[in-house]
Amino acid sequence: MEKPDPKDIAMHVVVDGKARSVTYQELTLSNNLAQESLVRLLVKKKLIDPRELLQEMEAVRKERYVGPNDLKKSDN
Secondary structure, three states: OOOOOHHHEEEEEEEOOEEEEEEHHHHHHHHHHHHHHHHHHHHHOOOOOHHHHHHHHHHHHHHHOOOHHHHHHHHO
């Protein structure tokens, strides 16, 4: 296995006494897998409604994230 570039390393973890480097890509994929699995379980157990989740995600997106055009508007 190829050694990752030091700038690509997000963190170091110790598992069973062995240190391992985790890259940003591995961390992103792991977080995505965990999040998708959690959402699937919540929907399967009918604890959340997928439509409500999408509505909430859209609300958070509007609150938290801005596009380049939005930044220009707020500078004035």
